[in-house]
Amino acid sequence: MSNFSIGVDLGGTNLRIAAFDEHGTLMEKITLGTKTVVGRDQVLNNMCDSIQQTSEKFRPSANLVGVGIGVPGIMDMPSGMMRESPNLPGWADYPVRAEIERRLGTPVILENDANCAALGEKWLGAGRHVRHLAMLTLGTGVGGGIVMDEKIWHGMTGMAGEFGHMTVEPDGPQCGCGNRGCLEQYSSATAVMRMAREAIAAGNAPGLTLVANSDVEFSAKEIYNLAVQGDEQAKKIFRRVGRALGISLATMINGLNLEMYVIGGGVSSAWDAFSPSIFEELRQRSMVYAATAPVDPLPDSPGASGQVEPGTGRKTIITRALLGSDAGLFGAAHLPMISN
């Protein structure tokens, strides 16, 4: 009898449930709207119903290893509670894990969604040949995760990996976390929009102004499209995205000396617009990167910072994520497989 596990990605917009076999083959995937307006208890009901249905469907032919759930918030691992959950009102300081376990009658593993994404990329994505990696997820905010020797590094209370709140500019824009000049203030979709609005307000960004005033929804994606078309102000915004990432990655590389740093999340689609600035900063700012950079770096390549033998463990690779928005779902399903 083969093994399978169930992964759940509980986002602010979508709730996705999937079953995977132990080799990472997707057996089933269900996508539901999270409908946070219907309230926490209804979302929990929907989630638990779908987990039960999926579980019952495959149980006759395979052994359920466990259930892993990725949640958008800072987890306090010992208590199984969310410390902060800006995208899920009413979920903070609520015993989420205990409540799900009570409804399902089986132990579940709750994990921060960015940590799940890092684990997913390690299992089946960009990092499948390396021993350890860190991942930055550039979305509405900037999340992060560290995987060392197949395991998520949680730190003392499960809050490790909050790389979105590394300080880039000590006197930079105020961040919701209380700090100033966090990476999230430069390299998230929200930051791209803020920088675009600032450029428009400064009155010297005709291209951005035109798009902002058009019928098209003004989004980070539209700003990227402008950059691709050669608009100088749009290009400058993505250079700032890359510069902040480069400064932060230099600190991470000097401190952690991992094999791989993976950049994912929606904003990573603009890789070719911001990645040259990452490598420019890294070469100047990280002596550890300089000592371990691939011999023939290809900083402008879309995929990676250089072609190296996988798993040699002697080169620092900076690369795009491979699994797109499924990384977190893959990682959540992998959680029970590595905890047993």
Place this chain on the structure above:
Amino acid sequence: MSNFSIGVDLGGTNLRIAAFDEHGTLMEKITLGTKTVVGRDQVLNNMCDSIQQTSEKFRPSANLVGVGIGVPGIMDMPSGMMRESPNLPGWADYPVRAEIERRLGTPVILENDANCAALGEKWLGAGRHVRHLAMLTLGTGVGGGIVMDEKIWHGMTGMAGEFGHMTVEPDGPQCGCGNRGCLEQYSSATAVMRMAREAIAAGNAPGLTLVANSDVEFSAKEIYNLAVQGDEQAKKIFRRVGRALGISLATMINGLNLEMYVIGGGVSSAWDAFSPSIFEELRQRSMVYAATAPVDPLPDSPGASGQVEPGTGRKTIITRALLGSDAGLFGAAHLPMISN
């Protein structure tokens, strides 16, 4: 028959060799001048002779577990070579480990000196009751090390823990590593001296000018003495030391979520002058610190950020090192005990 190990601290000025039993009791300590002018081979001879003598003295009554050597430079662990050794001219890119092993006829463990200090503090110092810690060593430069679950975190090639080269101000003073505004440019003894000279040159630091022109050797220690006496410019320098440490520690705490961060090295003697600024920055800049700070923080206390139960693993402790200049020697001796 009890066990003992030999630790060596190879500094730019002193070469210290010591034997410890497995409980950390010092059995013998030899201090020699490193005399780098006599050349690398002579230093290696002196070191190996002293190790042999110490080993022979205790071998009849105890079992030698191994030899650990702390070196002032960035180690490439797989090759056993030093990547950079500014304080030991001629040692970089030389097969140090292989040469010592050839002379002694026994395997040795070479380790970066700041990593040794972190391990020493974990074994017998400030961190003896915690599971994981990072240490910053504030000396001529700023070194660092991470100990997780009793082991030094080396990363891919042994270069992890270079926290002295985290970026504090992206456009700050040029650092020897190639980066700008590294922590080392604000919180090392060298940085304290530079900031004092800058204040004197600006013409508004009468106290510092007086000391600089006196017969006393102008040193970071003298600047600290001025700060203790209430000199505003000297106090301001140590506030900048603390601010940079606070900014860097906030990033480390958000990224790693360790139980303890230990501040050691010569400059840590000025703890009461710079530590209030650390805690001021941390409270604003690290949401993980804010969530895990001791309930009753005592930011101005000389020893720690708060009184908590040792080993509870729920509070982020920022504290001074306990072992002074012996931390590296203790840690070097501990290396063979944990690798076996």
